[in-house]
Amino acid sequence: MASSTRRGGTYRAALTHPGFRWLTLGSTVSELGDLLYVVALAAVVFDRTASAAWVTGAVVVRMLPLVILPPLAGALAERVDRRRLLLAANAVMALLAAGMAVATAAGSPVLVVILLATAVNAASTVVGPAVAGLVPTVVPERDLAAANAVTGSLSAMAVVVGPAAGAVLLLLGSPATAFALNAATFVVAFVCLLALRSHAPATGTTAAPAASSSPTPDEEVQASEAPEAMSTTGVARLLLTDSTLAVAVSSVIAACFTFGATSVLFVVVSLELLGTGTAGAGYLLAAAGAGGLVGAPLASRIAAGTAVGRAVVACVALSALCLLLLAVAPGIVVGCALALLLGGAYLITEVLMVTLLQRHLPTGLLGRASGLIDSAAFASILLGSLLSGVVVELAGVRWALVVVAVLPLLAAVAATPTAAALDRASRARVEALAPRTRILAGVDALTGASPAALERLAEAAAEERVAAGAVVVREGDAAVDVFVVVEGALAVSTTATTPGEPDVPELGPQSCFGEIGLLHARPRTATVTALVPCTLLRLPGNLLLEVVRGDDALETAVGLLATTRLRRTHPTGPLKTRVG
Known part of the structure; x- marks a missing residue:
């Protein structure tokens, strides 16, 4: 594949x-x-x-x-x-x-x-x-x-x-x-x-499951946890209280403060310290932009690891330190080198923050979260430029560089223990989820899913044990979640089959079921019954759709599995996929 x-x-x-x-x-x-x-x-x-x-x-x-x-x-x-x-x-x-x-x-x-x-x-x-x-x-x-x-x-x-x-x-x-x-x-x-x-509706949430006469408990839970139900104040509180998001947001605000100061300090440094005139300010700005080009590939590699928290904090400290060292830069070449490092560190901070935001928040909250962060970031940029200008007038450019650099450095130092704890928690989380992610990685429909996507599914999954003879899903019920078999065997039956047609194969370990109704926007198409005591993983349907959506290969794999099964149990039924 x-x-x-x-x-x-x-x-x-x-x-x-x-x-x-x-x-x-x-x-x-x-x-x-x-x-x-x-x-x-x-x-x-x-x-x-x-x-x-x-x-x-x-x-x-x-x-x-x-x-x-x-x-x-x-x-x-x-x-x-x-x-x-x-x-x-x-x-x-x-x-x-x-x-x-x-x-x-x-x-x-x-x-x-x-x-x-x-x-x-x-x-x-x-x-x-x-x-x-x-x-x-x-x-x-x-x-x-x-x-x-x-x-x-x-x-x-x-x-x-x-x-x-x-x-x-x-x-x-x-x-x-x-x-x-x-x-x-x-x-x-x-x-x-x-x-x-x-591939997504406007609100970032998936379409509702097929309706039934009365909501199931799963549907009631999903409705109560819908992202759009959270107020903007609640989103702001989440950004401040969630440790991962708080470190990312505070870091990017500190980096924006440094970035805002450069709009004033690059000009003054070039005129008063480097002696390169207004053209030198352009060189410094271009070097910072080039640093972003260099730093961006590093950001994607860092984001794939388990040391993102310390990397974000380190980049904030590095950008501030580069600004501080401009006070003693011997010439434009060293000045541009420092600006290059500053621009790279700033870009890495921004990329990691956005990636963490997109991974940790449902798409239904991304708009308000991004808006709140943009507001704080622009305010920080404005504050950095205004403060640097005032200090330059009162105490000179070197003191301005010191004052502007010390503030984000202090913020980085203060955030370091939390960032280190987050990285330890991230490693522990990956290790704890490893048994489940290995199971999910072996499911045909999830072939090619990224480790991060599998970890999201594994973390949200609920382990359920069912007795022999128990009905797990019933034909005609609303389709809400998807199930993966960890242990055991289950039978699939449907009222749509006719005598003489081949039986639907039994479901064994690392098989999944329940995806048909979810993907095709219809009630459950079959009844699945445990033949022996079974252990299952229940995956939230909306999360599965969110993971599948946008990945053409993964969407094809899941859609093909669902369509193949639907044609086997309902050979004349209409097909209407709603992944996209």
Whole structure:
């Protein structure tokens, strides 16, 4: 089977998924346009006002929606179709960017251009939560970290290419041209999204099982634990109280604080310490972007291990230490080397945080969680840039580097014990789940599933012992869960079979059953009865669908098994698969 031979977790593996390719292409082109127009906006504001204060004010005003709106945008991304939301957002941003081009060319007041830019940022706040929720639906578990690393690499490339392209456009054309080109990137993103095929409903939850006259206990439990039932406050509390998520979120906020400070300190360091003028700031920024390109492949490898907690904390400490060492850098070469390390550490922190978020939260919570984190991250970036600017004015650039670096270093030191405990717990968890994951790995329908996916299923599985003669599932009941046989033998019977047809084979160890009703959106199609005392693993149906969804090979394997069995027991019945 293809899924068993293809090596997952690589860039190439992540890019084999068409939905991810379209999503990434659209996002990257749009991000390039954003970075390109930021340079043009600063040029317009300074040209019209000749005031650095106006430029600073424009940056602050433009960032306010990024601090305030993401929690609301995240909630919206969970309540509407994410693909349609991205289409609408890119259409609105294209119109607003075109308006900036027209306003600039017509000589409109600079405040109009700033407000239009602020509106573009407001519309963009839905992009992060929507994309965060879409990625797990178009990429299987085994390629999730690699997909996030691909996204991070392309973002790092955009950081290098975008501002440079903006500067070239200003030399060859005008700010209005840059704004028009930004509008065009949103149109390209819109077209890419039209080609995107998502495997998930808007809310990130699966369709409901086939209805029966009254809900089963399994259905009642699932309804009570539905992700959409949790409030935004509850999601925020979860991010703060869950140890794994808290370490990841606090680390990325600390890293964003350092990143925000670089927007001011790179310029001042280049002017006052390295003597390379404003061009040196561009070199440092480009080096940081290149560091992201180098760090992204490492991030996917780290995410596959059991030392993610300490790796995240170490990257926060490394980025802060690089900023601190800029105070004594002897020249631009060393300065760029430090910026390279800083950019790589920042990118690894971000990729690991996003991957942990996607692995630990149901897709129904990803929108709000991503929105809350985006809000805190942008606030941290803004705080880092403002604090560094104030300290530079009061005490000079070297003290600014010290102050800005010490804060995330202290945060990293404080988080180290928790991160180490999480890594120990992660190793213990893997070892404890090993017997179950070995059983699940031997199930034909799960061939090719990643270790992380198998561990999720193993952790959620409930072990059940049934006596000989007990009915495990009954034909006509609502299909909620899937079962895997650990020990014993079970018989399959159905009212649809006719005399003379071959019997349905018995189910033995490492066989699964119950998937037909789940995948084909119908009640149970057969009755399964224990022939001898049996030990079973009950797998939550919604979780199984979430694991299968987006992995074409795994989806094919599970779907083929279900279809083959359904044709055997119901040769004339309609087939309606709902994995996708």
